[in-house]
Amino acid sequence: MIHPVILCGGSGTRLWPSSRKAYPKQFAALLGKESLYQMTLRRLTGAQFDRPLVMTNEDFRFLASQQADAIGLADARVVVEPCLRDTGPAILAAALILEREEGGEALMLVAPSDHVIADIPAFLAAVGRGVEAARGGALVTFGITPDRPETGYGYLELAGRPDATGGAVPLASFREKPDPEAAAAFLAAGTYLWNGGIFLFRVGDVIAAFEAHAPQLLAPCRAAVETGAQDLNLFRLGREAFARAEAISFDYAVMEKAGRVAAVPLSCQWSDLGSWDALWKEAGPDDSGVSTHGPVTAIDCSDSYLRSEEDNMRLVGLGLDHMIVVAMRDAVLVADKSRAQEVKNVVGTLRAAQVAQADDYPRFHRPWGWYETLCLDSRFQVKRIMVHPGGVLSLQSHHHRSEHWVVVSGTAEVTVGEKVRLLSENQSVYIPLGATHRMANPGKLPMYLIEVQTGAYLGEDDIVRYEDVYGRG
Structure with missing residues (x-):
């Protein structure tokens, strides 16, 4: 063995x-x-x-x-x-x-x-x-x-x-x-x-x-x-x-x-997929040397790799030669294919400029599931949240923001203060500023909801965590 x-x-x-x-x-x-x-x-x-x-x-x-x-x-x-x-x-x-x-x-x-x-x-x-x-x-x-x-x-x-x-x-x-x-x-x-x-x-x-x-x-x-x-x-x-x-x-x-x-x-x-040109080669270029992934339209392109990571983002390449183009919701890479090995240096440049996209991914993965920001302004933020079956968020509160949760798919078990209730599709709940609250998915399918935050500060460090089944501090 x-x-x-x-x-x-x-x-x-x-x-x-x-x-x-x-x-x-x-x-x-x-x-x-x-x-x-x-x-x-x-x-x-x-x-x-x-x-x-x-x-x-x-x-x-x-x-x-x-x-x-x-x-x-x-x-x-x-x-x-x-x-x-x-x-x-x-x-x-x-x-x-x-x-x-x-x-x-x-x-x-x-x-x-x-x-x-x-x-x-x-x-x-x-x-x-x-x-x-x-x-x-x-x-x-x-x-x-x-x-x-x-x-x-x-x-x-x-x-x-x-x-x-x-x-x-x-x-x-x-x-x-x-x-x-x-x-x-x-x-x-x-x-x-x-x-x-x-x-x-x-x-x-x-x-x-x-x-x-x-x-x-x-x-x-x-x-x-x-x-x-x-x-x-x-x-x-x-x-x-x-x-x-x-x-x-x-x-x-x-x-x-x-x-x-x-x-x-x-x-x-x-x-080892150590560069974008390696992925271009692995994806199988067509007769023009073009490899694509996702919703992509390539017109008169050659020897190029075009990739869109978003279902609702159409990437169109026109007359491109020897290029790498990768489009995501929060960042786009456009590079000469001969310089694919230098992409890691781009990350260093972004880190030096304290650009969040250098390291942060648009979808933040957590032990209970994931969340992504759909819209962000100075005093409000809209998130989409997915909770795995059996997933449980920590019991927490916030000093600077209140929240509205709207379930769009599945069932959520919601705790606000001493009250526990089940929410199904199209039902919502309001969490006042400072209230202790928790969300869990008691079902057998992933649960999705929309969270709307409002307040003077919307950072992820505005969390007072009281209990957590995953042992996070």
Whole structure:
């Protein structure tokens, strides 16, 4: 049995504005109805896999659980990293959890949550070929057979050419993203693979590798596991201990230093969707080189990617060539396709100017559901709110605003002061300034309502929270 470990804590800058810090790309439905994270969960589900261990952070703990539950994988175990420490401490913490539960002989497969692998049987076959090497004590990584001189990926240098069986090959070195000339030489040599960031090894072997090459991580990560605690359906690593761990990637901490490292070639369509031009390619350009998503009309366009995220926003491209255009309700990106790798720098520029759209997503996800602002002025705000079946907002009050709630779909259980009542479609309630109140969805379908706020201050920090079933302060 293989224990999948899914790394799910990306920052969401390279596919801005569709991916942002508040809602990074692994949770977005970029290529269909399911998110990249959900596609990863499905890929790592089957007879050969135990239930997955999902390593994520505070901001995404409920989102990770909800998206797993939405595709029928409610048994996914979510481990909350209390602070960002990169992939090294995350993988070590996962290994220590599995060592405590399964022992050092257990196999763990580490995978990012935001990659696309089109040929799942080929991927599973590659994992199967890596098992023998991993059981023999090797730290196995999976490299994608390159089909072009790509400069956007790191490379794995093999000690020899892969044979016809596609088995594990000893690794000579890790290579950073090359320039065009080096990438062409790598492709011609036939002994280089793209670094896919996917690993397979025995739990005891990877812990021993950390002890040999990154011993400074052992004590804080062990303490974080030992002082961790179950919280609802989540496991929280100990905050103080985990914060003492050095922030370092797994490649730098272990893989580039370890002796018994092998690579298994993976020959299939793969992408880390690290830029908009990668998504353009994955979406399948037409004969003119145009890929579109959403309500888009392309007229006399070529070699371009046009995307509208809003059902009621029609994006029209006229005479565009070599362009990326992404339209959302609160932000629009227009860029030359050759500069797609620079989008992350745009986010830095927006952050420096304190532009909210740099990090905030127009739909704010919460453990109970989500809300989005439809209209905002100095003394009023209109929101649309969705509450999951069984979802419960905190018992709270506001110092500066009153609210009107109008149910538009489903049933709401509303508490105002001491009074509790059920509201159905087209019914409404008024919450006076200062009144304690709460909303819940007792039904089996999502509940939607419109909230109208009025007052002198409408910020989200004007909340006095008295009770919360999700443990928020």
